Amino acid sequence: MPGPVDAALLAFANGLADAAGAIIRGYFRRGVAVDDKADQSPVTIADREAERELRRLIEAHFPADGILGEEFGATRSDAARVWVLDPIDGTKSFISGIPLFGTLIALTERGGPILGVIDQPISRERWIGATGHPSTLNGAPIRTRACPTLALATLFATAPEMFHGEEAQGFRRLRGSVKLPRYGADCYAYGLLAAGFIDVVVEASLKPWDYCAMVPVIEGAGGRITDWEGAPLGLRSGSRILAVGDPALLAPARALLMGA
Secondary structure: OOOOOOHHHHHHHHHHHHHHHHHHHOOOOOOOOEEEOOOOOEEEHHHHHHHHHHHHHHHHHOOOOEEEEOOOEEEOOOOOEEEEEEEEEOHHHHHOOOOOOEEEEEEEEOOEEEEEEEEEOOOOEEEEEEOOEEEEEOOEEOOOOOOOOHHHOEEEEOOHHHOOOHHHHHHHHHHOOOOEEEEOOOHHHHHHHHOOOOOEEEEOOOOHHHHOOHHHHHHOOOOEEEEOOOOOOOOOOOOOEEEEOOHHHHHHHHHHHHOO
């Protein structure tokens, strides 16, 4: 098991989020041009400039570390430590002028996330989780809330169309079992779960930069986050993610998703 993340790394991660946020705020609601990537997902100058700056800072301070980013791919991916970057998780919200996107910054060690940042640069909310530390929101410790049954739960997913085939059937079963299903918050929903405002987040079609930062934040707040099979998340995990605030919800949620 990795030891506690040291204070210098936490300070550096905060500095990364500050740098990305300054760039992103300069483009928000400014009518920036939108390009379509090969997978038809949108990307803007804000995404690219923010990731370039994050990479520049990491290269300057930790040149032996690897980097995996949504916009510019992998560098030294076989390093013991790899930074995982999504400069704007929720670009569709960003280009729509909706402040429910966020910058995701994670540090993995031997493939497992040990530090995570979810930063909303417009509302200036920042969640940080790290091995050996309680998770925080703007510096104050946070905890997930108790929710003993799915029938009382609030569930979030970014969009129902992210689920296909058997995944869609599993999602419908889970959605039908909760009190309040909601959509559209991207990474912001995971921050709300860690802070004790919602209970379940379920998603599919994700990449490591979409979920690695969530792991330390949610686990450091008392929640659980795994793939749909219940395995821990890391650089080589699959694309289907389940997060719960109350650990008692993990098994029944998985059973519905998997049709067990």
